[in-house]
Amino acid sequence: MRTIKTEDIILNVKEMCMEANYELSSDIKEKIISAKDKETSEIGKKILSQLDENMKIAKEEKIPICQDTGMAVVFVTMGQDVHIEGMGLTDAINEGIRQGYTEGFLRKSVVNCPIERINTKDNTPGIIHYDIVPGDSFIITLAPKGFGSENMSKIVMLKPADGIEGIKKVVIDAVREAGPNACPPVVVGVGIGGTFEKCALLSKKALTRNTDTHNEIPYIKDLEIELLEKINKLNIGPGGLGGYTTALAVNIETYPTHIAGMPVAVNMCCHVNRHISRSL
Amino acid sequence: MIEKYIEVPFDDEVVKNLKAGDYVYITGTVYTARDAAHKRMYEALQKGENLPIDVKNNCIYYLGPSPAREGQVIGSAGPTTSGRMDKYTPSLLDLGLKGMIGKGKRTPAVIDSMKKNCAVYFAAVGGAGALLSKCIKESEVIAYDDLGTEAIRKLKVEKLPVIVVIDCEGNNMYCIE
Ligand code: SF4
Numbered sequence: 008m009r010t011i012k013t014e015d016i017i018l019n020v021k022e023m024c025m026e027a028n029y030e031l032s033s034d035i036k037e038k039i040i041s042a043k044d045k046e047t048s049e050i051g052k053k054i055l056s057q058l059d060e061n062m063k064i065a066k067e068e069k070i071p072i073c074q075d076t077g078m079a080v081v082f083v084t085m086g087q088d089v090h091i092e093g094m095g096l097t098d099a100i101n102e103g104i105r106q107g108y109t110e111g112f113l114r115k116s117v118v119n120c121p122i123e124r125i126n127t128k129d130n131t132p133g134i135i136h137y138d139i140v141p142g143d144s145f146i147i148t149l150a151p152k153g154f155g156s157e158n159m160s161k162i163v164m165l166k167p168a169d170g171i172e173g174i175k176k177v178v179i180d181a182v183r184e185a186g187p188n189a190c191p192p193v194v195v196g197v198g199i200g201g202t203f204e205k206c207a208l209l210s211k212k213a214l215t216r217n218t219d220t221h222n223e224i225p226y227i228k229d230l231e232i233e234l235l236e237k238i239n240k241l242n243i244g245p246g247g248l249g250g251y252t253t254a255l256a257v258n259i260e261t262y263p264t265h266i267a268g269m270p271v272a273v274n275m276c277c278h279v280n281r282h283i284s285r286s287l
Numbered sequence: 288m289i290e291k292y293i294e295v296p297f298d299d300e301v302v303k304n305l306k307a308g309d310y311v312y313i314t315g316t317v318y319t320a321r322d323a324a325h326k327r328m329y330e331a332l333q334k335g336e337n338l339p340i341d342v343k344n345n346c347i348y349y350l351g352p353s354p355a356r357e358g359q360v361i362g363s364a365g366p367t368t369s370g371r372m373d374k375y376t377p378s379l380l381d382l383g384l385k386g387m388i389g390k391g392k393r394t395p396a397v398i399d400s401m402k403k404n405c406a407v408y409f410a411a412v413g414g415a416g417a418l419l420s421k422c423i424k425e426s427e428v429i430a431y432d433d434l435g436t437e438a439i440r441k442l443k444v445e446k447l448p449v450i451v452v453i454d455c456e457g458n459n460m461y462c463i464e
Contacts, residue, residue, distance in 0.1 A: 049288050050310070050450065054412050061418035070417040074353045074363035112362055114353040114436050124323070126435050155368045155390070155413065187461055188368050188391035190413030246412055247391070248450060248460055279414045
């Protein structure tokens with residue numbers, strides 16, 4: 008049994024909220040920078056240069072990369088031999104979000120209720136997902152999610168007969184429909200399989216995977232490569248103003264599903280695809 | 288790519304000179320408003336009340352900034368998705384609103400109203416809020432303070448880089464295949 012104090016969790020979550028919003032992971036950064044050379048459109052090149060400069064200013068001056076500092080999505084992978092000491096774990100994570108968003112000068116974008124819509128003023132609550140695993144590890148992944156791109160996400164309950172072609176169509180159509188709204192170049196998170204809610208969760212989790220890696224299943228890896236290529240022929244381009252760089256990556260996660268179904272979820276994310284993990 | 292420099296507030300003559308695809312640097316006063324402020328302005332108009340800002344010949348930036356640190360004018364300050372304002376936009380255009388800065392598609396109803404009222408829609412680069420904040424020299428909340436980031440702010444901007452996406456004739460950069 009290993010004991011983790013909630014005060015450590017609060018501190019880590021707080022720091023992660025800030026770090027994630029000031030600096031992107033190196034894979035995304037490098038993809039934006041290298042896209043400049045491949046980009047065919049003049050305006051597209053200019054926009055990619057601006058994104059590069061924006062990242063530098065954000066990092067140096069600790070100004071959020073984007074003003075939409077997101078709703079804090081948190082994935083906790085917790086060993087079943089870990090004992091949490093202090094307050095409730097969910098409360099501790101929310102306290103970390105509260106402190107991070109307040110002390111980090113991050114935007115408070117959460118409203119209390121989808122109908123009443125009163126700002127909670129501290130960006131809580133976060134969206135927290137727990138995964139219990141054997142052992143005593145404790146890993147937190149924090150992924151602030153902007154809603155310009157979130158709003159362009161979708162889930163489709165395909166039939167098995169729709170096959171892999173059906174999946175491709177759902178993903179490409181989602182990117183096409185999102186167009187300029189999702190702040191391209193985008194990162195596309197795709198979930199395939201599971202149930203309705205599992206599929207959506209897979210697509211969100213896919214966005215937290217390093218974009219230099221591929222799915223371990225060979226035919227899913229091939230699908231990632233093929234979809235990225237097809238998406239980059241849509242001529243949506245940086246800012247949606249035309250060009251090659253529509254997407255930086257397509258990350259797919261799959262899960263077993265029912266004999267009668269083939270859910271596909273597409274979680275759109277902008278180039279400001281923020282995620283950061285820490286092991287406590 | 289044609290580069291142009293304009294000052295806001297502006298009139299029909301300036302707007303008519305802006306063509307879809309132009310790269311424009313805006314200097315002058317713009318007002319921020321996003322979802323909640325638009326809803327409130329729209330409701331005020333429906334009740335026959337005055338708006339807290341005179342939109343005539345002015346430009347609205349669809350922006351909800353992140354908070355400023357000490358010594359900063361404003362935090363990160365890039366555009367939000369314009370489409371969410373579409374329901375409210377034609378009534379502001381009818382009052383003489385000349386320009387909008389945001390990102391993303393507009394509905395045909397907005398584009399028709401832009402043509403009718405001679406107005407222009409600019410896109411700023413989404414996700415470049417740190418960079419864009421450098422063009423904002425003054426910021427002051429002038430209405431709906433209770434809305435936090437969604438309050439209406441009066442901004443003084445200097446050479447804010449934007450692209451004309453939809454011009455007053457309805458030419459639309461997003462529709463070029
Ligand atoms: S979609 Fe992403 S880059 Fe665009 S405004 Fe939202 S968080 Fe920022």
